[in-house]
Amino acid sequence: MTLGLEHFLVLSSVLFAIGLYGALSKRSAVVILMSIEIMLGAVSIAMVAFSRYVVPALLIGQVFTIFIIVVAAAEATVGLAIIIAIYRRRETIDITKIDLMKW
Amino acid sequence: METTIPNGLVWLIFLLPLISFVLITLFIKPFLNSRPKLSGYITIGTITGSLILSLWLLASLLNAPSHELIIPDFNWLIIEGSINIHFGLTIDMLTAIMLIVVTVVSLMVQIYSQGYMHGDPGYHRYYAYMSLFTTAMLGLVMANNLLIMYIFWELVGLCSYLLIGFWFHRPAAAKAAKKAFIVTRIGDFGFLAAILLLFFNTGTLDVAQLHSYAVTGAIGSAVLTWAAVGIFAGAVGKSAQFPLHVWLPDAMEGPTPVSALIHAATMVAAGVFLVARMFPLFEHSPEALSTVAYIGGFTAIFAATMGLVMTDIKRVLAYSTISQLGYMMLGLGVGGVAIGIFHLFNHAFFKALLFLGAGSVNHATRTFDIRLMGGLRKVMPWTYATFLIASLSIAGIWPLAGFWSKDEILASALSENTLLFVLAMITVFMTAFYMFRVVFMTFGGEYRGSEKPHESPPVMVVPMVVLAVLAVVSGWFNATGGFSHLLGHGESHGFTEGFFGILSHPLPWISLAMAGSGILLAYAMYSAKWLSAKRISWFFRSLYVLFSKKYWTDELYEDVIGQRLLSDNLFAGMKLLDSNVIDGAVDGVAKTVVVTGKTVRKMQSGQLQLYGLFIILGVLAIVISLLLSG
Amino acid sequence: MGLEIAFWILAITAVVAALAVVSLRNIFRAALCLILCFLSIAGIFVILSADFLAAVQVLINVGAIAILIILAIMLTREVERGSLPNKMQFPVLASVALFLGIAVFAVIRTPWQVSDLSPIEPTTTELANKLFGEGGFILPVEIAAVLLLATIIGAIVLMRER
Numbered sequence: 001m002t003l004g005l006e007h008f009l010v011l012s013s014v015l016f017a018i019g020l021y022g023a024l025s026k027r028s029a030v031v032i033l034m035s036i037e038i039m040l041g042a043v044s045i046a047m048v049a050f051s052r053y054v055v056p057a058l059l060i061g062q063v064f065t066i067f068i069i070v071v072a073a074a075e076a077t078v079g080l081a082i083i084i085a086i087y088r089r090r091e092t093i094d095i096t097k098i099d100l101m102k103w
Numbered sequence: 104m105e106t107t108i109p110n111g112l113v114w115l116i117f118l119l120p121l122i123s124f125v126l127i128t129l130f131i132k133p134f135l136n137s138r139p140k141l142s143g144y145i146t147i148g149t150i151t152g153s154l155i156l157s158l159w160l161l162a163s164l165l166n167a168p169s170h171e172l173i174i175p176d177f178n179w180l181i182i183e184g185s186i187n188i189h190f191g192l193t194i195d196m197l198t199a200i201m202l203i204v205v206t207v208v209s210l211m212v213q214i215y216s217q218g219y220m221h222g223d224p225g226y227h228r229y230y231a232y233m234s235l236f237t238t239a240m241l242g243l244v245m246a247n248n249l250l251i252m253y254i255f256w257e258l259v260g261l262c263s264y265l266l267i268g269f270w271f272h273r274p275a276a277a278k279a280a281k282k283a284f285i286v287t288r289i290g291d292f293g294f295l296a297a298i299l300l301l302f303f304n305t306g307t308l309d310v311a312q313l314h315s316y317a318v319t320g321a322i323g324s325a326v327l328t329w330a331a332v333g334i335f336a337g338a339v340g341k342s343a344q345f346p347l348h349v350w351l352p353d354a355m356e357g358p359t360p361v362s363a364l365i366h367a368a369t370m371v372a373a374g375v376f377l378v379a380r381m382f383p384l385f386e387h388s389p390e391a392l393s394t395v396a397y398i399g400g401f402t403a404i405f406a407a408t409m410g411l412v413m414t415d416i417k418r419v420l421a422y423s424t425i426s427q428l429g430y431m432m433l434g435l436g437v438g439g440v441a442i443g444i445f446h447l448f449n450h451a452f453f454k455a456l457l458f459l460g461a462g463s464v465n466h467a468t469r470t471f472d473i474r475l476m477g478g479l480r481k482v483m484p485w486t487y488a489t490f491l492i493a494s495l496s497i498a499g500i501w502p503l504a505g506f507w508s509k510d511e512i513l514a515s516a517l518s519e520n521t522l523l524f525v526l527a528m529i530t531v532f533m534t535a536f537y538m539f540r541v542v543f544m545t546f547g548g549e550y551r552g553s554e555k556p557h558e559s560p561p562v563m564v565v566p567m568v569v570l571a572v573l574a575v576v577s578g579w580f581n582a583t584g585g586f587s588h589l590l591g592h593g594e595s596h597g598f599t600e601g602f603f604g605i606l607s608h609p610l611p612w613i614s615l616a617m618a619g620s621g622i623l624l625a626y627a628m629y630s631a632k633w634l635s636a637k638r639i640s641w642f643f644r645s646l647y648v649l650f651s652k653k654y655w656t657d658e659l660y661e662d663v664i665g666q667r668l669l670s671d672n673l674f675a676g677m678k679l680l681d682s683n684v685i686d687g688a689v690d691g692v693a694k695t696v697v698v699t700g701k702t703v704r705k706m707q708s709g710q711l712q713l714y715g716l717f718i719i720l721g722v723l724a725i726v727i728s729l730l731l732s733g
Numbered sequence: 734m735g736l737e738i739a740f741w742i743l744a745i746t747a748v749v750a751a752l753a754v755v756s757l758r759n760i761f762r763a764a765l766c767l768i769l770c771f772l773s774i775a776g777i778f779v780i781l782s783a784d785f786l787a788a789v790q791v792l793i794n795v796g797a798i799a800i801l802i803i804l805a806i807m808l809t810r811e812v813e814r815g816s817l818p819n820k821m822q823f824p825v826l827a828s829v830a831l832f833l834g835i836a837v838f839a840v841i842r843t844p845w846q847v848s849d850l851s852p853i854e855p856t857t858t859e860l861a862n863k864l865f866g867e868g869g870f871i872l873p874v875e876i877a878a879v880l881l882l883a884t885i886i887g888a889i890v891l892m893r894e895r
Contacts, residue, residue, distance in 0.1 A: 002737070003736060003737055003740055003780075004847070005845050005847055006840055006841055006845070007740065007744075008777070008781070009840040010837055010840055010841075011744045011747070011748070011777070013833060013836040013837055013840060014748055014833065015747060015748065015751055016836075017829050017830075017832060017833040017836070018748070018751040018752055018754075018755060019751065019755075020719065020825075020829050020832065021755055021825055021826060021829045022754060022755030023712075023715065024712045024715050024716055024719070024821065024825040024829075025712070025818050025819055025821055025822045025825040025826070026755065026816060026817070026818060026819065027816075027817045027818065027819045028760060028814065028815075028816050028817070030760060030764075030802060030805055030806055030809070031754070031755070031760060031763060031816045032712075033802065033805075034754050034763065034764065034767050034802060035754065035755060037767065037771075037794070037798060037802075038751050038754060038767070038770060041770065041771065041774045041794070044774065044778075044786075044790075045774060045777055045778075045781075048778060048781045048783045048786065049781060051783075052781045052782060052783070052852050053845070053847050053848070054845070054846065054847065054848060055848065056848065056850045056851065056852045056853060057850060057853065059853065059856060059859050059860060059863055060863075062783050062785070062786050062856060062860060063860065063863050063864060063870055065783070065786055066786070066789065066860070066864070067873060067877060069789060069790065069793050069794065070877045070880070070881065071877075071880070072794070072798065073793055073794075073797060073798055073881075073884075074880055074881055074883075074884040076798045076801055076802070077801065077884050077885075077888050078884055078887050078888055078891070080801055080802065080804070080805040081887070081888040081891040081892050082891060083805055083809065084805060084808055084809060084891075084892065085891050085892065087808070087809040093809055094814070094817075095710070095711070095712070095819075096710065096819050096820075099708065099709030099710055100709060710819075712819065712821060712825075713821065716821060716824060716825055716828060719828050719829075719832060720828055722832075723828065723831060723832055723835065726835055726839075727835065730835070730839070
């Protein structure tokens with residue numbers, strides 16, 4: 001079959017779902033970060049697919065994806081810095097143990 | 104006097120004793136406690152003032168057209184469109200006569216109390232309450248709408264409670280005060296229901312307006328009857344008619360002057376006054392009027408039977424009061440306002456005198472039990488003379504006051520309702536008998552007690568003499584029918600032939616014969632001892648037991664109804680309902696909140712992943728709803 | 734034809750790699766599977782004629798982010814503990830499955846308005862025009878620069894030894 005917009009979008013949805021599952025149900029902070037990266041990647045695919053199939057001349061989706069990648073980099077940096085800082089304090093990055101904001 | 108009393112002074116009639124009450128309570132009792140006589144003087148002074156003003160008022164009324172004064176009232180409770188209650192006074196002959204009665208008797212009792220209550224630690228309190236009572240009673244007779252009247256009605260009941268329980272450290276007195284208040288409250292409930300009924304049907308509580316509505320038939324006859332019956336229920340409570348008569352004998356626990364003023368002359372007469380005031384309603388509802396007559400007539404003979412066997416002098420007088428009030432109600436029912444109020448007028452004087460005499464005897468012998476008295480006529484001549492005059496008056500002997508009013512009642516009863524006439528006649532015999540039984544046992548024979556009796560001081564004797572004079576002459580006001588003419592309302596079946604002319608009719612002779620035979624029987628049993636009282640009471644012992652146990656009404660009310668029916672069953676059930684259902688519901692609401700809080704609190708787990716899950720679920724919910732709605 | 738085959742291979746690789754990331758016990762291996770996932774995504778970009786983007790993806794995502802993640806794994810000795818699931822595994826699984834179902838349903842049902850134009854190749858010049866040219870996205874670029882500056886400063890501050 002010829003490739004259509006739907007294929008890419010379905011792929012994007014599946015990857016997003018997998019990333020979502022990992023982000024919500026894992027204990028290790030690093031794994032959560034990796035899952036977030038997967039989600040961002042899935043969104044990038046969707047953006048680019050839209051750009052290519054709906055308005056190929058404008059390349060807006062690709063521009064957007066560039067920014068997504070920039071922000072993902074920044075976020076990963078700061079996130080990992082935080083994780084290491086917490087590890088220094090508490091010897092653990094099991095986020096079920098870091099719950100000071102509960103009632 | 105030709106001048107009419109100014110309107111302001113009319114208000115002062117009932118405000119003067121109020122000033123006395125305020126002065127005693129706020130100034131004398133706190134600051135001048137060591138000078139007890141002061142409160143007595145102030146009270147006597149203010150009531151004298153009220154008496155003078157009342158006399159002036161009466162004079163003005165006699166000169167005024169249609170014997171009425173119009174006093175401007177002022178707005179009290181005005182809600183646009185629905186409620187319009189003024190605070191005003193209605194001054195007609197009925198008011199004036201009641202004012203005279205109340206002020207005269209009150210004044211005599213206050214003067215007497217200076218002697219009787221001498222040395223009592225509650226002297227100030229006594230006079231304060233007496234002043235308050237006088238205010239309330241005067242206000243009651245002058246009020247021009249039912250709401251104000253009800254307020255004063257309740258205030259009078261309150262003062263009665265305070266004064267019956269004056270010696271509150273005595274359990275019997277406290278119990279009697281409570282009983283009085285509760286029993287009269289039952290009647291007051293009927294009164295209140297009648298007020299509400301009238302208000303909802305006519306939108307007004309003004310007495311004059313209600314009269315005109317009743318006359319023109321603007322109130323439906325069923326409403327009218329129920330309202331009249333409700334008003335009469337209040338009167339039944341206050342005037343101790345059957346079945347709410349049980350409080351009055353127990354109320355004798357209060358000081359004797361209190362009994363004289365409140366439970367003989369004035370407060371208990373308030374019920375009669377109320378029926379008289381609202382008489383147009385009764386006139387136009389034959390059922391209500393006959394209810395009044397029947398209950399009055401039955402009470403008269405019912406109470407007289409119990410008075411026959413009592414050994415406490417005040418109890419005899421209490422049952423006598425109930426019986427005479429029954430006469431008054433009977434008079435209202437068959438004869439009209441003039442006849443009932445005439446008897447009230449006379450009764451106030453001689454009954455107050457009888458009570459004051461009983462107090463004087465008590466002052467001398469320290470007891471109320473007539474079995475421990477006797478021979479007092481030798482040491483207490485003034486008391487004996489006045490008491491005798493009052494007894495003759497109440498028995499209805501010509502030409503004393505009681506004869507005239509009783510005869511009018513008997514004549515009206517004869518022409519309206521033969522059964523009631525017969526009952527009333529029998530009661531005449533009984534009244535004479537029990538009164539003279541007391542007279543002979545107290546004053547006749549030899550002294551059987553152990554104290555040293557002596558005559559009372561002049562401060563106590565002079566009021567008794569004044570009342571004795573009144574007990575003789577007060578009946579002559581209607582000798583030519585003047586009284587009835589002045590009061591209007593209802594026909595007078597009385598006699599207009601005057602002082603001696605009355606003896607030309609057969610009826611007075613019959614009543615005189617009944618009274619005379621009662622006196623004779625009492626003489627035979629208790630003075631000359633031709634007949635043995637013991638043998639007669641053994642012969643009629645079942646009746647004797649019935650009467651002396653007061654027909655077991657106290658047991659019925661207190662044990663059967665009060666304790667078993669209400670306390671143990673109804674109220675206990677209510678208590679269960681309250682603690683389980685109502686409290687349970689309230690607690691349940693609180694518990695629900697707590698449980699909900701505990702559950703919802705778990706959402707704040709501090710775990711970000713849980714929050715993320717909620718976010719996803721929220722997004723899903725929105726998307727699904729969007730999809731479903733197309 | 735070739736494109737389809739390539740797409741399917743890359744798509745399946747990406748999905749499997751992603752699954753591996755979230756389910757492997759050993760975190761280090763999970764990180765390596767993340768790298769594989771990123772590479773597959775880069776391949777998908779190529780299929781979509783986003784050549785510049787594919788290069789950027791490999792350079793930055795793989796070359797920087799994934800390395801950083803591995804660095805963090807080493808520094809925090811996560812490998813010893815392993816990747817464990819928390820208590821909410823099954824509710825999350827259910828929600829995610831529901832989410833996936835709805836997303837796929839929406840995607841397939843919607844009548845997309847696909848244009849027939851062929852994509853621009855190469856994209857570099859065009860992207861440059863879009864980013865830095867007249868009426869382009871120069872402002873977001875500047876802001877992104879500031880954002881990166883803030884990130885660097887923040888990371889340094891967080892990592893300072895007391």
